[in-house]
Amino acid sequence: MFRVMIADDERIAIDSLKYIIDKNFNNVEIIATARSGREAIEKVEYSVPDIVFMDIKMPGINGIETIREIKKLHRHVVFIILSAFDQFEFAKEAVNLGVIEYLLKPANRKKVVEALNKAIDIVKAEKENRKNMLELKEKIERIQPVLENGFIYSLVMFDNNKKELLNYRELLSIEENNGYVMTIEFSYEEDKEGLVDRIGNNLKSRKVYSLFRDTVSNIGKCIVGPLMLNRVVVFVPVAYMTEDSAFVQRAAIAFAETLSKHLSGKLECGLKIGIGNQKSFETMSASYEEALKALRSLNGTGIKHFMDITLVNTQGYPEHKEKLLMQSVALGDKGESIEAFNCIFDWLSGVYNGQHLRIKNKLLELLFLVQRMAGKYDSETDGNETDFLEEMLSIEDMTELRLWGKRIVEDVAGKINVYRSYKTGELITRAKEYIEANYAKSITLEDISNEINVSPQYLSKLFKEETGENFIDYLTGIRIRIAKDLLENKNSSIKEICYNTGYSDPNYFSRIFKKIVGVTPTEYKGTFTA
Known part of the structure; x- marks a missing residue:
């Protein structure tokens, strides 16, 4: 009515x-x-x-x-x-x-x-119109957290993620070109051995996550990632890059202090906040790595910027091996992944000799991230975190713990390898189809890479690996094969065949044809007209 x-x-x-x-x-x-x-x-x-x-x-x-x-x-x-x-x-x-x-x-x-x-x-x-706008807003509200979580996962997985980050930037309508990352940990009381109840605290963190997310979002423009065990990664966009690093550092610390003040008394835990340097959007993963290092340098609750870390003790935790592990898993390289994992496990076993719970504590974050990587390729893997925690904490023997960790690493790397192999084959198939459909035009490697949405360098590497020849040789082979078919047709002139196979210069066409076939186009045509 x-x-x-x-x-x-x-x-x-x-x-x-x-x-x-x-x-x-x-x-x-x-x-x-x-x-x-x-x-x-x-x-x-x-x-x-x-x-x-x-x-x-x-x-x-x-x-x-x-x-x-x-x-x-x-x-x-x-x-x-x-x-x-x-x-x-x-x-x-x-x-x-x-x-x-x-x-x-x-x-x-x-x-x-x-x-x-x-x-x-x-x-x-x-x-x-109002109904449509409300429905659209409702859909956006539902999908926004999914997109934001995907963006944060792309930051923390150490993969070659430049293109993926730019895609998320467009989907999330992020106008700023720069920003920095904060890694925030919910800090709970430790027992007499300096350990925490990982399962119980994970459940506690889930209860306060919504309050935390809303508080951070209300303080300033940012993207809040999912809860990963008891940590959350936050991306803070910044409109302009400035050479005044001290000013940027103060602004980031002020944001973290405001967040800590707003949450004071509302959470049943403390906060540890590590802050990375301001980076361009394409290199934001480096800011995450810095934020993580700053967080790890904190002995208790508090805020620390990466610039405040005193970089000493080069014999410490092998961070380069951790990065190598993540990169190798992301590439589906089982051998490299297992080797990196063993190096980390050996280091932990040497430093925390006999302190099994401390070793588990250090491995937990690492293997959790590895397992999360599989969720991009297999939705069933992205399962219950509590089950993962319980499974690890139930293992008492260190040899068994090593084997359990290796199985996770190997399983995730294997799944990613299968996916990447399938994806690689799919990309090359699409590239070949594009060449077959456009060989008569003046096409380049850049044209094909734009069509299938990969970089020219990556496509060139894939093409060589999958076909055994480079792009130019493959394209030339297609054109000469078509030219031979056309030359067998008495109604086509050599000049017409030249233009119909993507060449603009008949003399150049003749030289290429003779180089591949062994005779000139005229000689080849003559064998069918004699």
């Missing part, structure tokens, strides 16, 4: 409109009438009509001023003026206020019906 209000100081005018509407519309309800401008304004407040018939000359506030007041709070209301005064200034003001019709009294039935039908169509369109 469409809700209509009639505002007119003449009772006969109200009754006349009521009669016309009742007789001609079964989808319209007259919800209110008013005899003055003030009464109309007051009744709109609680009745909220879709359409209002408004007289201009009424006691007190006139119709034009009444419309102006109503429009301040109810912009969607559609107005039809019905007046005995045919004055240009009134009509001009009515148009400025968005009035859809200006009817002169006494208006006949036909004009009233036409005006009301027009108003109904406008209301319908606006309601449908």
Whole structure:
């Protein structure tokens, strides 16, 4: 039903409109009438009509001023003026206020019906538009966290992720070219051995994550990643890159301090916040690595920027091996992945000799990230974190723990290798199809790479690995094969064949043909015309 209000100081005018509407519309309800401008304004407040018939000359506030007041709070209301005064200034003001019709009294039935039908169509369109906008907003609200999580995973997985990050930047409408990363850890009380209850604290972290996410988002523009065990990665976009590193550092620390202050007393834990340097969007993974190093350098709760780390003790944790492990797993290289994992495990075993729980504590974050990488290729792998924790903590023997970790690394690298092999074959197939369809044009490696959405360098490497020859040789082979077929046709001239196989110079075509076939095009054609 469409809700209509009639505002007119003449009772006969109200009754006349009521009669016309009742007789001609079964989808319209007259919800209110008013005899003055003030009464109309007051009744709109609680009745909220879709359409209002408004007289201009009424006691007190006139119709034009009444419309102006109503429009301040109810912009969607559609107005039809019905007046005995045919004055240009009134009509001009009515148009400025968005009035859809200006009817002169006494208006006949036909004009009233036409005006009301027009108003109904406008209301319908606006309601449908509002409905569509709400549905779109709801969809965006549902998909936004998924996109943000994907963006953060791309940051932390150490893969060759420049292209992926730029894709997420477009999907998330991030206009800023730069930014930095904060890695935030929910810090819980340790036991007498300096260890924590990983399973219990993971569950606690899940409970406070929503509060944390909302708080961070309300403080400033940023992207909050998913909860990974008891850590969260946050990307903070920055509009301009500046050479004043101290200024950038102070601003980032101020943001972290504001976050810590807002959450103080609301969480059943402390916060450890590591901050990376400001980077360009394409190199944002480096900021994450710096934030992680800053976080690890903290002995307790607090905030530390990467620039505040004193880089000493080069014999410490083999971070280069951790990075190599992530890169190797992302490439699906089982051998390199296992070798890197063994190096890390050996280091942990040497430093924490006999302290099994400490070794597990260090391995947990590493293997959790490895397992998460498989979620990009196998949704079943991206499972329950608690099960993963329980499985690790139930292993007492260090040899068994090493084998368990190796199985995870090997399994994830194997799945990624299968996916990448399939993806590689698919890309080369698409490249070959493009060449077959466009060999007669002046195509380049860049044209094909743009078509299949990879870099020319990567495509060149893949092409050589998969076909055994480079792009130019493959394209030349296709063109010469087609040229031989055309030369066997007596109706095609050599010049026509040259142009039809992608060559613009007949002399150059002849040289290439002879180099590949051993004879000139003319000689080859002669064997079929003799």
